[in-house]
Amino acid sequence: MTTLIQLDHITRRFQVKRQQFIKAVDDVSFDVQEGEIVCLVGESGCGKTTTGKMIAGLLKPSGGQIFYRGQDITTLQGEAWEQYRLSVQLVHQDPYASLNPTHSVFDTLAAPLRRHKITVGEAATRAQARELLEMVDLTPATDFLDKYPHQLSGGQRQRVAVARALTVKPSFIIADEAVSMVDVSIRISLLNTLLRLKREMGLAVLFITHDLALAKYFAWEGRIGVMYLGRLVELAPARQLVEAPQHPYTQVLLSAIPEADPDVTRTKQHIQLRSMDVPSLLRLPSGCAFHPRCPCFEGETCEQVVPPLAFFRDGSAVACHPVQRERKLDRVAEPTRAD
């Protein structure tokens, strides 16, 4: 496997008042291999969507670099920039908003096909649109081509949005809460379609969600990254992260999630936070941003020193002082990835 996207100490600030900035994303580093699935999870305001937008090239990082196949994307120009933008496609959360209500499914798919000269001539465009619909399991495709968004269900609309992302043959899909508006009973089939496309087309996927159970399902073979107040606090293989979480924040999150089994959910131990108040991004706590709430708070070091993301031999990475002290011997300097 080779590295498709690499984030190197990415930071993004937003100005809220004349002299006031917030760091929506702060010093985030991770990579996505070709054909890999990485899920970013976290609560609202943790910077997961901003991270996705920076990778898609919709926002410029305030600091740090993003590499696409080894090239810094800020140095890309003209043709190369366009190629990059095409190879990274976004699927948005709300298919009611992301599809133009006055365009038929065919119009929606034909626009990028024509614009980027992927197909020439009406017949070829129609054939390609049909094929795309079949790829996202909207069959028989001819039934859907001339429909308008209002004639489709939420799940079908989201499939059209995925098909549109595929028109330009991307190598990387960023799906931002792409199934959270879709009915529960059909969420899994939409995810399965994405998984099949990933397998068949070798797509890499960055899946942004707040639902850890969903992240575990989708990134079964991939990795999950957990963000808190702009920072990546833990990154690990998906099942490992859910079954043996290391960062106190990840542990708290997992312990708080109710389960669809009355026996399990009513006997589950909930880790108590030291404080329920979520700090404002305007006044981030010093040191580890989680320290005022952290159940494993250890005093001075946590209060004063921002813990860097430390990598361990088992392929996980954790930004937490106590964890890093305990696992001192497991630490590796460079991320060891199965290349």
Next chain:
Amino acid sequence: MNQLTNAAMSQRTGAPTLSVKGLTITYQAKRGSVQAVRNVSLEVQRGEALALIGESGSGKTTLGLGLVRLLPSTATVRQGELVYRRTVPGTNGGPGAVTEVDVLKLNGRELRQFRWKECAMVFQAALNAFNPVLRISDQFGDTARAHGYLQGKALTDRARHLFELVRLDPDRVWRSYPHELSGGMRQRVLIALGLLLEPQLLILDEPTTALDILTQRNIMDVLKELRQQLDFSLIFISHDLSLAAELADRVATMYAGKLVEISDVYTTFKNPVHPYTIGLINAVPTLTAHKDRVSSIPGSPPDLIDLPTGCKFHPRCPLADLRCRQEEPELVAVTGTDHWVACWNWQIARRQLSNGGKGGAA
């Protein structure tokens, strides 16, 4: 002596707080009439928590609005009966008197009295439920005044008590404007406002949707505590099965406007017999489940204007046969009087589909 409202204790003792019989609600749309709630009958016992689960468009919110007569003008209650009972505690701890209210016959002043005082509803979008230019204290004051409830110091004390119950700092919240509070705080203020007039029934519409995980946990803990400390019944509407698993005593599953299965929460999750309930439970990935145990229900929810014939779930059901396509099943008892299902083939479903049904429900 209603200090300890244990649902299991008070269940089946005396008349239910709410009984709904054959409630049918339609919306008038350009294309035709939307069959949002079809012939729904259910009872809510005193002190009980009932979860209404189902996907969007299953009619659960419409049913909730119907129960407090807050339906929009495009909606019509076609038929049905809605009886609400309030138990007035008797003197010297003796058996209390029960007053019955036929909710569908209420008008004007009586209806306004019924709403909020007897039965309150907390809506999904917590920000929109407040008047943005009024302080929380004024919103409480308005509500109390409109219903001739406590005033002045007594009101402040009552509100303080409620804020403490929902784990809010009364000093901070009382003088705040809605926008100064976070989503989770607003939701808790709304729950407190819902309980202000000591209603016997509180309806919560998607109480934790759109809230972060830790906030959601907090709301769930608050609701659990409230139920232990105050005497009220709870109906909560949610598409989130895990919420029902944690908070409900009984679970009612809705599909295409109809109640398709109702049972105690353990049966719903361990021994469901309706193919839709089974499918819905299997469709939700959990933290512990293996990937291969999760599967989608094929097809998509039906068009409520143009419903399929027979059982409305038949186009998506793995067990559908000729009868399912022609005749719509009504609720029948599975075991005793506690577990009801509307499915022709529930016995086959229990054998073939339900993977939790090892113990056998019979």
